Amino acid sequence: MKEENITTQDIIAEENLVYKKTRLMTDKVLSYCPGCGHGTAHRIIMEVIDEMGLEEKTIGIAPVGCSVLAYEFMNIDMQQAAHGRAPALATGIKRTWPEKVVFTYQGDGDLAAIGTAETIHACNRGENFLIVFINNGIYGMTGGQMAPTTLEGMKSSTTPYGRNTKLMGNPLKMTELVAELPGTYFVTRQAVHTPANVRKTKKAIKMAIKNQLEDKGGLNFVEIVSNCNSGWKMTPTDANQWMVDNMFPFFPLGDIKVDGKKVKKD
Numbered sequence: 001m002k003e004e005n006i007t008t009q010d011i012i013a014e015e016n017l018v019y020k021k022t023r024l025m026t027d028k029v030l031s032y033c034p035g036c037g038h039g040t041a042h043r044i045i046m047e048v049i050d051e052m053g054l055e056e057k058t059i060g061i062a063p064v065g066c067s068v069l070a071y072e073f074m075n076i077d078m079q080q081a082a083h084g085r086a087p088a089l090a091t092g093i094k095r096t097w098p099e100k101v102v103f104t105y106q107g108d109g110d111l112a113a114i115g116t117a118e119t120i121h122a123c124n125r126g127e128n129f130l131i132v133f134i135n136n137g138i139y140g141m142t143g144g145q146m147a148p149t150t151l152e153g154m155k156s157s158t159t160p161y162g163r164n165t166k167l168m169g170n171p172l173k174m175t176e177l178v179a180e181l182p183g184t185y186f187v188t189r190q191a192v193h194t195p196a197n198v199r200k201t202k203k204a205i206k207m208a209i210k211n212q213l214e215d216k217g218g219l220n221f222v223e224i225v226s227n228c229n230s231g232w233k234m235t236p237t238d239a240n241q242w243m244v245d246n247m248f249p250f251f252p253l254g255d256i257k258v259d260g261k262k263v264k265k266d
Helices: 038-052 064-073 086-096 110-112 116-126 174-179 195-213 236-250
Strands: 057-064 075-081 101-107 130-135 184-191 220-223 255-260
Touching: 038 064, 038 075, 038 101, 038 130, 038 195, 057 064, 064 075, 064 101, 086 101, 086 110, 086 116, 086 130, 101 110, 101 195, 101 220, 110 116, 110 130, 110 174, 116 130, 116 174, 116 220, 130 195, 174 184, 174 220, 174 255, 195 220, 220 236
Parallel strands: 057 075, 057 101, 101 130, 130 220, 184 220
Antiparallel strands: 184 255
């Protein structure tokens, strides 16, 4: 082929593509703050569903918080839940249509505060669906207030001098908590701030959905530690570094429970 005859279609031919957007992400421009991990988490989930050919049988559930916007970007069947009630709604959907792939997409304020009861009991019952838990240690959408996962000494709009555990209690490690319940099958904590972490998180999501398809007998729980650079009052780069330096020591990454058994730590 002569160089002058090369067309745009030749350049973007399938064999020349290094990457293309999954068809299960809509064309709507992401409205999340620049640097936020939600968009990457959305893409990972949709890529897995696309690659596994499950778009016709998947139902996603988004409650209140930044996660409520998921239905604008995920091009699959989506259902909205009341604040904190996504696991309850997922239970009803999965029990009604056990052949469906069901997942919830929840933030820390939703899952670990108003939705604590729904989360704990769904995990304890061993419901066969996936919970994706985005943990950025703050209420992102509603004004940057302290969340159950806000670290000790961490500043927020309601803790301007930092979280005081004597007054406000200790930050909650929901993922370790649900791993102790007999109804959870696969429990892991990942991140999406680097390409390597994105690959690990995508692998975890795929494993969780595979477990659901095979009905391994328990709930799959994937936490994604993310930043909230707007709520943290930082640039995206600084927020990612702060997350590594402060969030990861308290919320360490890695598998916590695999095949229904706690992972032994060295």
